[in-house]
Amino acid sequence: MSDSAHADAPHSDPDAPQSDSAVTSSPAPALPPAETFAELGLPAEVLRTLAEAGVTVPFPIQAATLPHALAGRDVLGRGRTGSGKTLAFGLGLLTRTAGRRAEPKQPLALILVPTRELAQQVAEALSPYARALRLRLTTVVGGVSIGRQAAALRDGAEILVATPGRLHDLIGRKDCRLGRVRITVLDEADQMCDMGFLPQVTELMDQVRPDGQRMLFSATLDRDVDQLVKRYLHDPVVHSVDPAAGAVTGMEHHLLVVHGPDRYAVTTEIAARDGRVLLFLDTKHAVDQLTRHLRASGVPAAALHSGKAQPQRTRTLAQFKNGQVTALVATKVAARGLHVDDLDLVVNVDPATDPKDYLHRAGRTARAGRSGTVVTLVVSGQRRETSQVLADAGIAYTTTKVRSGEEQLSRITGAKAPSGVPLDGGPAAAKPKNHNASFRGLGTSKDPARGSGGKSRKGSEARKLAEARKAARVRRGG
Structure with a gap:
């Protein structure tokens, strides 16, 4: 099949060739935003799938960008995470690809x-519409078998959701070629740049196709996004079309x-x-440490970071x-792109040091x-450094001094005492005490002879055991 058969086409006729109409030579007037999905001219299969999901009115970024995406225009959209970007680009991409068939590896x-999590989220969101249009969608990310991903590409996939690193590897193995990619989406472009993916x-x-x-x-x-x-x-x-996080109605920020020593409690x-x-x-070690403590305290917690298998x-x-x-403990890298419906509380146990973060x-x-x-x-x-970060991020926040067990903490976060019943067997976690259990020193105790320093409980127990053995030898005459 010639390349001309794969050129961009208007959404009303996905099989008709189009040369350069997707790239206009002069600024075109903006199309009016859509009030409903039905008025966009989407395929009946897509409208039916939207209706089955209870989706009838587009979010602002969908209403503003979908008319242009369906018309083949390049689109630059700024909107915070959770604004509905996936359907904003996804419905246009799927509709304009419908009716075509990909060749193996192309x-x-x-x-x-x-991130892997965002790839999974995007694939889950778009899969029902892809199936309705008889389009094959596959995902390629690190942490899982590259062989199975290569096999899926050999079988043919019209839509590819990918992280840059794994796609780079598949191309290097000659398991994928991008020469026939007609529509390309960069989702969460700022995060890709922040994570060092710009060269890839x-x-x-x-x-991909230059036209x-x-x-x-x-x-x-x-910066790099520009x-x-x-x-x-x-x-x-x-x-x-979407406000920054600091201006979102219904989002409260508390310092x-x-x-x-009370932070762990x-x-x-x-x-x-x-x-x-x-x-x-901030760190994988701290995530794992806190997760173990929470589960030993009776809290259904789990850890999420890059050290975990996919x-x-x-x-x-x-x-x-x-x-x-109920408690997901994560590093900032692992949680990027995470989408969970009805999540109403985020806690920065370690404060963010960058406004974008x-x-x-x-x-x-x-x-x-x-x-x-x-x-x-x-x-x-x-306090001063974190206040500056929030100010740079444009965040209006409330500052409150709190201690464990106090009503103020419960009022703001819903905090309550844990059950104390371990979830994985073993002894219950020691209750953090305000006078000697520092946040990063869980498992240490103060030694007055060493000032504010600490000595390991394991070390103390080892010394006691050695002293007991020495006493036993003395009693035996050895």
């Missing part, structure tokens, strides 16, 4: 995303000032609340979404018009 449409993204973009349609969606449009826009988008229709009580909570920490990460997210796990974390709640609360725990020495 997808016709590409959606690039920064540009390498991949250089391989194809490109859509870029991002929460922010600065570079991508200038290099790859041609006369894009620009829409910035909770805690006494350092405060965190535990928040995690034990009724309802789900997402807790962010099947385990997928299972953990499924358990969090269905309520088996804060906004990404905050974007996990108050999604799709719902309300939510974002809480950041700080000790007095972190």
